[in-house]
Amino acid sequence: MNQTSENTRTLVIERTFSHPLEKLWRALTEGSLLAQWLLKNDFEPMVGRRFQFRSEPMLQWDGLIDCEVLVVEPLKRLSYSWNALGLESVVLFTLTSEEGGTHVRMEHSGFRPDQQQAYGGAKYGWQKFFGNLEQVLDGGIQ
Template sequence: MSNPAAETTRTLVIERVFPHSPEKLWRALTESPLLAQWLLNNDFEPVVGRKFQFRSEPVPNWNGLVDCEVLVVDPLKQLSYSWGALGLDSVVLWTLTPTEGGTHVRMEHSGFRPDQQQAYGGAKYGWQKFFDKLERVLGGGQE
């Protein structure tokens, strides 16, 4: 049976290969102090059902808080959490796949409604910046 809501939402997908082990990427995705270095300040713990927040500087029309809940924790493979801010009720899914000489990282941010074009554009811009910061936090070289 098809889900009509799913057909009307958009998903942002960003993929990148990093010259680092899945273990190193997993730490960057799941350890709160590391996560804060490239994404946002947070009280994240990789425990299914855990509610947490990402915190940014408040800006006009936004208090800087993202309300989240951990949905999937499959160590070194998949991590997913809900992402709720500015009327956006969405889901972020990270998938790590070992490759020769590194790890393929796929990030899917799903749940953008047709009337949330601005949020989609903002997320697209923001996640590219976050990926660039993640690359810097991990360091450019091989392990």
């Protein structure tokens, strides 16, 4: 049975970082920096680029998240598909420069009603990832 977009949930996390827009963009788009706060990857910021995030394998999961870059608007928006464990979803980052920092809005959309556990896991995971991002930014990206 196909699910329409009205039947899916979206997780939204918003945070303002006391770092310039360019620094946030680098943390989102440079594979080595992305690996420090999110997951190991072979990401490149090019629309159509297929890549994988690699997590530690767990029971009944190889730890691979299959992705494809959907949107790259430098210093503004970045989006990619996020497919693992039956979840076919989309992650979208929107950056907005603010006085004294950068506002980041992350939307992870596509959770079906029967994927409550995946939604809860993503909510926990993204909060943790955003904490990691703050530490990476504070750690001295130039």
